[in-house]
Amino acid sequence: xxxxxxxxxxxxxxxxxxxxxxxxxxxxxxxxxxxxxxxxxxxxxxxxxxxxxxxxxxxxxxxxxxxxxxxxxxxxxxxxxxxxxxxxxxxxxxxxxxxxxxxxxxxxxxxxxxxxxxxxxxxxxxxxxxxxxxxxxxxxxxxxxxxxxxxxxxxxxxxxxxxxxxxxxxxxxxxxxxxxxxxxxxxxxxxxxxxxxxxxxxxxxxxxxxxxxxxxxxxxxxxxxxxxxx
Amino acid sequence: xxxxxxxxxxxxxxxxxxxxxxxxxxxxxxxxxxxxxxxxxxxxxxxxxxxxxxxxxxxxxxxxxxxxxxxxxxxxxxxxxxxxxxxxxxxxxxxxxxxxxxxxxxxxxxxxxxxxxxxxxxxxxxxxxxxxxxxxxxxxxxxxxxxxxxxxxxxxxxxxxxxxxxxxxxxxxxxxxxxxxxxxxxxxxxxxxxxxxxxxxxxxxxxxxxxxxxxxxxxxxxxxxxxxxxxxxxxxxxxxxxxxxxxxxxxxxxxxxxxxxxxxxxxxxxxxxxxxxxxxxxxxxxxxxxxxxxxxxxxxxxxxxxxxxxxxxxxxxxxxxxxxxxxxxxxxxxxxxxxxxxxxxxxxxxxxxxxxxxxxxxxxxxxxxxxxxxxxxxxxxxxxxxxxxxxxxxxxxxxxxxxxxxxxxxxxxxxxxxxxxxxxxxxxxxxxxxxxxxxxxxxxxxxxxxxxxxxxxxxxxxxxxxxxxxxxxxxxxxxxxxxxxxxxxxxxxxxxxxxxxxxxxxxxxxxxxxxxxxxxxxxxxxxxxxxxxxxxxxxxxxxxxxxxxxxxxxxxxxxxxxxxxxxxxxxxxxxxxxxxxxxxxxxxxxxxxxxxxxxxxxxxxxxxxxxxxxxxxxxxxxxxx
Ligand SMILES: Cc1cc2nc3c(=O)[nH]c(=O)nc-3n(C[C@H](O)[C@H](O)[C@H](O)COP(=O)(O)O)c2cc1C
Ligand code: SF4
Ligand code: FES
Numbered sequence: 001x002x003x004x005x006x007x008x009x010x011x012x013x014x015x016x017x018x019x020x021x022x023x024x025x026x027x028x029x030x031x032x033x034x035x036x037x038x039x040x041x042x043x044x045x046x047x048x049x050x051x052x053x054x055x056x057x058x059x060x061x062x063x064x065x066x067x068x069x070x071x072x073x074x075x076x077x078x079x080x081x082x083x084x085x086x087x088x089x090x091x092x093x094x095x096x097x098x099x100x101x102x103x104x105x106x107x108x109x110x111x112x113x114x115x116x117x118x119x120x121x122x123x124x125x126x127x128x129x130x131x132x133x134x135x136x137x138x139x140x141x142x143x144x145x146x147x148x149x150x151x152x153x154x155x156x157x158x159x160x161x162x163x164x165x166x167x168x169x170x171x172x173x174x175x176x177x178x179x180x181x182x183x184x185x186x187x188x189x190x191x192x193x194x195x196x197x198x199x200x201x202x203x204x205x206x207x208x209x210x211x212x213x214x215x216x217x218x219x220x221x222x223x224x225x226x227x228x229x230x
Numbered sequence: 231x232x233x234x235x236x237x238x239x240x241x242x243x244x245x246x247x248x249x250x251x252x253x254x255x256x257x258x259x260x261x262x263x264x265x266x267x268x269x270x271x272x273x274x275x276x277x278x279x280x281x282x283x284x285x286x287x288x289x290x291x292x293x294x295x296x297x298x299x300x301x302x303x304x305x306x307x308x309x310x311x312x313x314x315x316x317x318x319x320x321x322x323x324x325x326x327x328x329x330x331x332x333x334x335x336x337x338x339x340x341x342x343x344x345x346x347x348x349x350x351x352x353x354x355x356x357x358x359x360x361x362x363x364x365x366x367x368x369x370x371x372x373x374x375x376x377x378x379x380x381x382x383x384x385x386x387x388x389x390x391x392x393x394x395x396x397x398x399x400x401x402x403x404x405x406x407x408x409x410x411x412x413x414x415x416x417x418x419x420x421x422x423x424x425x426x427x428x429x430x431x432x433x434x435x436x437x438x439x440x441x442x443x444x445x446x447x448x449x450x451x452x453x454x455x456x457x458x459x460x461x462x463x464x465x466x467x468x469x470x471x472x473x474x475x476x477x478x479x480x481x482x483x484x485x486x487x488x489x490x491x492x493x494x495x496x497x498x499x500x501x502x503x504x505x506x507x508x509x510x511x512x513x514x515x516x517x518x519x520x521x522x523x524x525x526x527x528x529x530x531x532x533x534x535x536x537x538x539x540x541x542x543x544x545x546x547x548x549x550x551x552x553x554x555x556x557x558x559x560x561x562x563x564x565x566x567x568x569x570x571x572x573x574x575x576x577x578x579x580x581x582x583x584x585x586x587x588x589x590x591x592x593x594x595x596x597x598x599x600x601x602x603x604x605x606x607x608x609x610x611x612x613x614x615x616x617x618x619x620x621x622x623x624x625x626x627x628x629x630x631x632x633x634x635x636x637x638x639x640x641x642x643x644x645x646x647x648x649x650x651x652x653x654x655x656x657x658x659x660x661x662x663x664x665x666x667x668x669x670x671x672x673x674x675x676x677x678x679x680x681x682x683x684x685x686x687x688x689x690x691x692x693x694x695x696x697x698x699x700x701x702x703x704x705x706x707x708x709x710x711x712x713x714x715x716x717x718x719x720x721x722x723x724x725x726x727x728x729x730x731x732x733x734x735x736x737x738x739x740x741x742x743x744x745x746x747x748x749x750x751x752x753x754x755x756x757x758x759x760x761x762x763x764x765x766x767x768x769x770x771x772x773x774x775x776x777x778x779x780x781x782x783x784x785x786x787x788x789x790x791x792x793x794x795x796x797x798x799x800x801x802x803x804x805x806x807x808x809x810x811x812x813x814x815x816x817x818x819x820x821x822x823x824x825x826x827x828x829x830x831x832x833x834x835x836x837x838x839x840x841x842x843x844x845x846x847x848x849x850x851x852x853x854x855x
Pocket of ligand 2: 148194197
């Protein structure tokens with residue numbers, strides 16, 4: 001079954017279970033996303049993908065809302081642009097986006113002002129290097145939740161990480177902030193694989209960045225395979 | 231620290247094992263009652279007993295402000311510093327108490343075993359200033375000078391239908407009489423009950439004003455092996471205290487309303503989710519439930535369980551409330567699916583506010599036609615207004631819809647101390663400001679909406695001419711930053727940025743561009759947030775910006791934005807400005823903090839680097855005199 005609706009003034013036809021995001025992408029409309037990932041349940045939390053749907057009081061997350069027959073959808077209305085730009089500016093004032101390349105590109109696309117929020121409190125914490133597999137640099141974390149999701153029932157069912165605090169003070173954390181080896185973590189590495197910002201990074205990559213040579217690294221006990229060999 | 235004896239824990243929480251994950255909040259409450267706080271060992275044991283992952287238990291403790299993962303005093307004094315209490319010198323009371331015990335707010339005096347905390351609205355606005363004390367599990371409330379077991383009820387109104395039994399202590403089942411409305415409901419079909427509610431025109435009193443009959447119809451028609459009825463008694467909207475009085479003085483009205491809802495939709499299980507700040511209502515409710523069971527109204531095809539929150543405004547949002555009942559962090563869900571098909575535990579659920587449920591027996595008793603004679607055509611029925619702040623006679627007022635703000639204020643004794651009116655905050659923190667210009671607006675959904683005022687939960691918070699609205703706004707900012715759950719970006723960061731800008735404005739340190747910055751943050755939260763909290767977190771602020779733009783000007787009386795706005799458009803496009811500076815500053819900060827870190831003390835690391843708004847606790851050992 002297919003349905004037809006209006007996207008940015010153009011009548012388009014898509015499969016009837018397509019989300020607005022699917023529909024937009026199939027039809028060449030650029031809708032940015034941050035939290036969305038194929039491997040995780042869509043939570044609709046970054047709100048970068050919001051679009052304006054006629055008749056709806058507030059903007060709708062395209063990653064979740066299904067296309068419906070007769071819908072009138074605007075992917076770049078004034079409201080939409082203002083929200084996306086402000087979200088990007090708030091992100092930049094909150095965390096270290098230096099390795100979040102996709103977000104950097106969005107910042108350019110939306111002319112986001114990197115100095116928009118002077119004297120803004122940032123979320124910062126020291127790099128945590130407590131296991132042989134990956135490092136955790138939560139100053140770079142933009143709380144997309146992907147790592148928590150793959151660690152839990154979206155993939156691994158390990159439940160090693162969850163959240164500290166709430167609101168602006170939220171941070172990904174373990175039980176009473178214990179080091180990773182003391183948790184249920186099995187070092188599967190899926191969290192680092194889905195992290196979009198370099199907040200979770202394979203140890204090897206981190207050490208290379210720190211200027212170590214592959215030879216120097218190989219004598220260290222990093223990574224899962226090495227561990228098995230021990 | 232002395233060894234923690236875990237032996238008594240299991241017997242204390244054994245009852246919750248069959249509940250599984252859903253037993254987590256009750257179990258943590260029980261554990262905290264025993265140990266005073268939730269040490270790692272205790273949290274670990276609770277996790278083991280209930281078979282919940284450790285990290286998840288930690289996540290839940292971290293979410294709720296009334297769960298403590300660091301030692302606190304056996305006695306905790308919480309001073310409300312929210313809107314109504316701020317007008318009654320709450321800051322002064324907090325300071326005096328802190329001075330008296332040589333403490334800072336949030337600090338614990340280890341010798342006296344005492345903690346003093348500022349608190350968001352405690353739901354006692356009409357009795358402001360409000361102080362809530364927990365001493366070794368025993369709760370008292372007061373004004374910082376004297377204490378009582380539970381707050382008084384000040385109830386007014388000429389024709390009191392919803393509050394007929396309120397104002398004279400708790401109404402027992404004997405006094406309440408038979409659940410005759412329930413009997414009447416059961417004598418007709420479910421469809422007829424739903425139709426009766428639909429024709430009454432009743433809409434939800436919890437804030438969203440959704441038609442109750444349509445909600446019930448949805449849940450009635452949903453197919454499922456199990457359905458639920460939930461009474462939302464989380465009442466954490468600053469300025470709201472009506473549900474506290476309804477439950478404390480007349481619990482059977484709510485219970486009867488729930489029974490009728492359960493019959494209508496075919497639910498066998500109900501919950502009353504009540505905020506933890508109302509512990510004095512618990513014995514009253516327990517007793518009323520027992521009375522209802524003994525009388526045969528509950529316990530056969532329908533029964534009710536009480537669930538207690540743990541300090542989170544967001545848990546009043548219906549889907550966050552479901553998550554909380556399920557033993558999780560109170561994150562709101564994306565809707566659809568809606569509760570009527572996918573509610574608590576994924577089952578069809580009707581969730582209604584206490585006051586909404588109290589209307590139900592009335593509608594069934596007198597019939598929808600008679601009910602519609604009360605109020606106006608589009609807003610039928612009686613309505614409760616929580617009047618507080620600078621009025622002569624603060625209290626709970628029952629009026630039919632349609633009374634003007636002027637009449638209401640007059641009945642409430644006018645502006646206190648013969649002062650002039652500056653403003654009324656309508657609908658609570660999530661509401662909007664009205665001024666003298668709105669005095670003749672009728673208090674109905676439609677009239678208020680037409681002038682851009684939300685009725686919300688019925689809050690009428692009055693500010694006299696001498697009040698500094700900047701201070702009012704600063705407290706609003708703090709409230710939302712403290713209560714944002716952190717799930718969606720607009721609210722998670724927007725509530726923080728909004729607070730920062732409002733703080734600057736209150737401190738007279740407005741920066742160039744703040745007006746537009748505040749507006750952009752506000753609109754972004756309003757338009758793009760995931761749930762009602764973020765969508766209304768800027769509502770009052772944006773309304774204030776319209777009414778008093780001058781408040782947002784700097785000392786010279788110049789709106790910096792007037793110059794700025796013309797420039798900013800150009801600037802934002804070209805600004806490749808020195809971002810490095812921010813980064814350098816950041817590095818310096820991190821370095822300084824890291825240097826303080828001692829490797830073997832994880833706790834110190836956390837505290838030094840991540841001061842939390844939600845869990846800000848420090849321990850203090852007083853110097854020996
Ligand atoms: C942040 C937030 C807090 C809320 N708090 C409450 C509350 O304390 N009590 C309540 O009844 N409804 C509250 N609501 C509204 C509920 O989500 C829901 O609409 C209501 O319980 C439905 O009942 P009603 O239709 O009878 O009003 C809140 C909504 C939001 C967004
Ligand atoms: S650590 Fe990475 S994957 Fe996890 S929430 Fe942060 S940005 Fe997302
Ligand atoms: S991608 Fe849709 S909300 Fe994040």
